[in-house]
Amino acid sequence: MKILAKLYCAVAFAYLVAWLASLDLLECVGVLLLLVAVAAGLWAVVSYCRRAQAQRDRIEEKLDELRNKEGDSQ
Numbered sequence: 001m002k003i004l005a006k007l008y009c010a011v012a013f014a015y016l017v018a019w020l021a022s023l024d025l026l027e028c029v030g031v032l033l034l035l036v037a038v039a040a041g042l043w044a045v046v047s048y049c050r051r052a053q054a055q056r057d058r059i060e061e062k063l064d065e066l067r068n069k070e071g072d073s074q
Helices: 002-021 025-073
Strands: none
Touching: 002 025
């Protein structure tokens, strides 16, 4: 799966380079700035989801501990 993702990224990068080569310099800079903004937004969403998943895992661990303590006391 990782190989397929890397191959897809390489093809997408090649198309992006070819497309940017056909643009004027000012348009090229604008597109690159837009891509940076999109990448930053995606990174923010991914990092938020990872933090939320980590917090959910911690909560589940605490619930399991509480259930185990409750089961031991009975």
